Amino acid sequence: MRDAYLVGAGQSDYGAFPEESYRSLFRTAFEAAADSVPDGIDREDIDEAFVGTLGVGGRQLGLPGPAVTEHVGLGGVPCTRVENACAAGGFAVRQAVQAVGSGMANVVLAGGFEVMSDTSSDAAKYWLGVSGETEWERLSGTTFSGVYAQMASAHMERFGTTEEQLSQVAVKNHSNGAKNDHAQLGFECTLEEANSAPVVAEPLNLYHCCPTSDGAACAVIVSEDVVGEYTDDPIRIAGVGAGSDAVGLFERDTYTGVPASRRAAESAYEMADVGPGDVDFAEVHDCFAIAELLAYEDLGFCERGEAGALVESGRTDLGGELPVNTSGGLKSKGHPIGATGVGQIVEAYEQLAGRAGERQVEGPVRGLTHNVGGSGGASVVHVLERERGVGA
Amino acid sequence: MTAITGVGAYAPRFRISADAFEKAWGHFDADGVETKAVPAADEDALTMAYEAATRGIEAAGTDPGAVGWIGFASSRPPLAEEDLTARLGAMLGVSESATRHVFTGSTRAGTRALRAGGDALEAGREIGLVVAADAPAGATDGSIDHAAGAGAAAFVLEGEGPAEIRDHAEYAAPYPGTRFRVTGEDETRGLGVTQYDRRAFTESIAGAVDGLDADPDAEAAAIQAPDGKLPYRAADAAGVGTGDIRAAATVHALGDLGAASVPVSLAAALEAGHRRVLAVSQGGGAVADAFVVKASGETPARTALDGDGSLSYAEYLRQRGVVTNGPPSGGGAYVSVPSWRRSVPQRYNLEAGRCPACGAFSFPPEGACTGCGALCEYERVRLPGTGTIEAVTTVSQGGAPPEFAEQQARAGEYATAIVALDAGVDDASVSVAAMGTDAAPEAFGIGDRVETTIRRIYTQEGVTRYGFKIRPAGARD
Numbered sequence: 001m002r003d004a005y006l007v008g009a010g011q012s013d014y015g016a017f018p019e020e021s022y023r024s025l026f027r028t029a030f031e032a033a034a035d036s037v038p039d040g041i042d043r044e045d046i047d048e049a050f051v052g053t054l055g056v057g058g059r060q061l062g063l064p065g066p067a068v069t070e071h072v073g074l075g076g077v078p079c080t081r082v083e084n085a086c087a088a089g090g091f092a093v094r095q096a097v098q099a100v101g102s103g104m105a106n107v108v109l110a111g112g113f114e115v116m117s118d119t120s121s122d123a124a125k126y127w128l129g130v131s132g133e134t135e136w137e138r139l140s141g142t143t144f145s146g147v148y149a150q151m152a153s154a155h156m157e158r159f160g161t162t163e164e165q166l167s168q169v170a171v172k173n174h175s176n177g178a179k180n181d182h183a184q185l186g187f188e189c190t191l192e193e194a195n196s197a198p199v200v201a202e203p204l205n206l207y208h209c210c211p212t213s214d215g216a217a218c219a220v221i222v223s224e225d226v227v228g229e230y231t232d233d234p235i236r237i238a239g240v241g242a243g244s245d246a247v248g249l250f251e252r253d254t255y256t257g258v259p260a261s262r263r264a265a266e267s268a269y270e271m272a273d274v275g276p277g278d279v280d281f282a283e284v285h286d287c288f289a290i291a292e293l294l295a296y297e298d299l300g301f302c303e304r305g306e307a308g309a310l311v312e313s314g315r316t317d318l319g320g321e322l323p324v325n326t327s328g329g330l331k332s333k334g335h336p337i338g339a340t341g342v343g344q345i346v347e348a349y350e351q352l353a354g355r356a357g358e359r360q361v362e363g364p365v366r367g368l369t370h371n372v373g374g375s376g377g378a379s380v381v382h383v384l385e386r387e388r389g390v391g392a
Numbered sequence: 393m394t395a396i397t398g399v400g401a402y403a404p405r406f407r408i409s410a411d412a413f414e415k416a417w418g419h420f421d422a423d424g425v426e427t428k429a430v431p432a433a434d435e436d437a438l439t440m441a442y443e444a445a446t447r448g449i450e451a452a453g454t455d456p457g458a459v460g461w462i463g464f465a466s467s468r469p470p471l472a473e474e475d476l477t478a479r480l481g482a483m484l485g486v487s488e489s490a491t492r493h494v495f496t497g498s499t500r501a502g503t504r505a506l507r508a509g510g511d512a513l514e515a516g517r518e519i520g521l522v523v524a525a526d527a528p529a530g531a532t533d534g535s536i537d538h539a540a541g542a543g544a545a546a547f548v549l550e551g552e553g554p555a556e557i558r559d560h561a562e563y564a565a566p567y568p569g570t571r572f573r574v575t576g577e578d579e580t581r582g583l584g585v586t587q588y589d590r591r592a593f594t595e596s597i598a599g600a601v602d603g604l605d606a607d608p609d610a611e612a613a614a615i616q617a618p619d620g621k622l623p624y625r626a627a628d629a630a631g632v633g634t635g636d637i638r639a640a641a642t643v644h645a646l647g648d649l650g651a652a653s654v655p656v657s658l659a660a661a662l663e664a665g666h667r668r669v670l671a672v673s674q675g676g677g678a679v680a681d682a683f684v685v686k687a688s689g690e691t692p693a694r695t696a697l698d699g700d701g702s703l704s705y706a707e708y709l710r711q712r713g714v715v716t717n718g719p720p721s722g723g724g725a726y727v728s729v730p731s732w733r734r735s736v737p738q739r740y741n742l743e744a745g746r747c748p749a750c751g752a753f754s755f756p757p758e759g760a761c762t763g764c765g766a767l768c769e770y771e772r773v774r775l776p777g778t779g780t781i782e783a784v785t786t787v788s789q790g791g792a793p794p795e796f797a798e799q800q801a802r803a804g805e806y807a808t809a810i811v812a813l814d815a816g817v818d819d820a821s822v823s824v825a826a827m828g829t830d831a832a833p834e835a836f837g838i839g840d841r842v843e844t845t846i847r848r849i850y851t852q853e854g855v856t857r858y859g860f861k862i863r864p865a866g867a868r869d
Binding site: 128 | 720725726727731735756762782783784785786787788791792793794795796797806808809810823824825826827833838839849850857859
């Protein structure tokens with residue numbers, strides 16, 4: 001398989017934008033991605049596109065992919081919509097890597113978008129749980145906050161994880177998001193604020209939950225044969241891994257971890273021939289604070305049951321040895337479902353290209369992104385490497 | 393001959409006191425009602441019927457599959473048209489080929505069902521099941537609604553048994569306007585012409601009792617109780633003392649039980665060990681019927697009539713949905729009625745699957761085995777309905793999926809859990825997702841033992857979907 005390279009990535013702001021459409025948000029992200037390519041790119045270079053979106057609100061349930069690629073003037077290229085709930089974006093990136101690796105395309109656009117703020121809160125309720133198991137899980141009265149709260153209850157019971165440790169995830173991610181102009185909730189919060197927020201689904205409170213967001217993100221992925229035309233400081237997509245599992249939590253082997261993420265991480269590390277200790281920073285799927293803690297364990301950043309202690313230690317802070325969610329994560333940067341996985345790639349690109357400004361990690365060589373669909377029905381992990389750094 | 397071989401009775405756990413009404417209204421219009429039972433937001437006549445019937449069947453030690461005749465009585469069935477005995481029968485495990493009847497249109501529907509069940513036995517049926525369940529409702533500021541309680545009773549009937557039903561008489565005289573509900577309306581009304589109403593009540597009761605072949609010589613009298621005073625006014629008419637009426641009265645604690653009034657009182661009297669019980673039910677119109685139950689020994693009974701939750705008047709209005717807005721409009725994930733119907737063996741009867749290859753249990757019994765991954769044909773196994781909580785949360789107000797928005801507005805926060813249901817084989821279990829009911833959310837913790845019951849899950853397109861929920865083990869014993 002040919003190697004795939006990330007030569008550009010960009011995103012819109014995440015937030016609530018009554019003046020924007022899903023197409024205009026996508027255009028913003030597309031232009032930002034194109035502009036970020038060091039040696040420039042022409043639209044005509046793009047051979048194919050994959051677009052992640054769940055379709056919240058149902059405004060364009062069929063053919064949303066061509067609807068946005070046509071809008072930005074990519075008329076005619078093959079375009080496929082990718083749907084894997086909150087992991088739609090990450091899987092769009094994976095599809096792009098596959099298309100490049102197979103030799104069917106040299107330059108592929110991976111994008112994602114979602115508009116979640118333009119429905120009434122009543123109508124939104126119909127969409128917030130659509131990616132859980134519908135017949136049994138949803139009809140036992142849970143949306144995602146409920147399912148992740150059940151996971152938190154099991155983790156706390158088994159490992160002694162505390163609500164304060166959940167709040168520390170929020171404090172850290174808000175601290176990072178405050179340094180990101182694209183962040184929806186780009187403000188800092190104190191541990192006390194995060195501890196005392198209204199309860200959503202016990203033990204999770206409002207600060208343990210990500211917001212609903214509008215936004216779009218795009219990444220340009222090219223083959224080893226053409227990467228030289230776009231940059232002389234290439235970032236290789238060194239590892240890709242993915243997994244799936246039962247959609248309903250009650251059908252899984254464990255409630256204190258996400259087996260699909262473990263499988264995804266194992267594959268990605270193996271393909272990149274690295275281990276968790278070789279990663280300089282990570283963007284993980286923190287839709288709920290407990291999800292970030294589970295990710296620490298599933299990705300091998302710590303032993304099982306040790307995630308609470310890990311966040312408490314400060315090692316995943318921006319200045320720590322393994323900064324996690326430097327962008328602010330889903331919690332602070334926002335979570336426009338289909339865009340999220342691509343947005344993580346945007347952060348990885350900016351970090352590896354040294355363009356992350358105030359939240360820049362010092363001289364990173366290798367970053368990891370981790371994107372989960374539903375409560376763990378699908379998961380995808382990417383390992384990205386700055387080739388110049390690897391050689392150094 | 394017809395005899396009762398098992399008795400079940402049930403009332404919801406919530407109570408509201410006469411004092412709470414006094415505080416809200418400045419007066420309380422249901423004489424003699426001290427507290428009354430209030431159905432939870434996920435209860436109705438059908439779920440109460442299930443609660444009473446499962447207890448009655450268990451008390452009788454009967455195989456529900458052997459029931460050849462089932463009657464369901466309520467003045468307020470959840471649907472005005474649709475034969476709810478199809479669902480009730482399936483919930484209870486009654487055979488598809490059993491004869492079934494719905495009795496409604498009067499508060500004497502419960503005793504009508506008993507009479508019809510007796511007739512069916514006389515005609516050759518071997519086992520009958522009579523279930524009366526009701527939760528009357530009227531205009532919020534009227535005496536009918538103030539008195540309105542909720543409860544259910546069930547009787548297993550066989551040719552011989554410890555409690556024989558003897559003698560029977562009816563009486564009718566035209567008294568329009570005493571208690572009626574106009575077709576299409578939700579509120580039961582009465583014109584409130586005091587002397588006229590009393591005459592209708594006592595005349596019809598006297599007429600029915602006079603028609604009995606023999607002097608009942610009762611030690612307890614289960615008399616229709618639209619409030620806590622009227623049955624005593626009919627003591628003379630029924631030829632009993634007020635002490636006999638009090639011995640079987642449930643109206644003071646549970647309120648007006650409508651078509652379940654006399655059945656629940658009869659169940660309470662039999663459980664208390666009374667050997668001769670006069671039962672007289674009455675409905676607007678006016679019609680009454682009377683019969684005598686003579687017990688030769690203890691009648692097996694299982695009842696759950698005690699309350700444990702006291703409501704304020706505002707909470708009472710919420711639980712009953714008087715002040716809530718109904719479900720939100722919108723679209724998204726949706727379970728069609730045909731899809732729901734396919735899951736009925738699981739929703740009603742906890743039918744799991746056992747993998748013939750590895751022995752692991754799967755719920756629902758479809759798709760690849762969760763134990764070994766085999767795409768097998770499951771052996772169907774009915775779970776006993778007990779289990780242990782593995783993971784749990786309490787969903788705060790506003791956090792419910794839209795299907796549950798109305799229920800949450802009415803009943804408040806609820807627990808929802810993953811439960812390892814006992815498979816009933818070795819120590820095996822199978823995990824399911826289930827909502828908590830019949831207790832505060834705090835009563836559900838990891839490691840706690842629970843049992844299943846059947847409740848309303850949600851209503852969409854006018855169709856209420858019923859299915860199992862969980863409650864703390866023994867919560868309603």
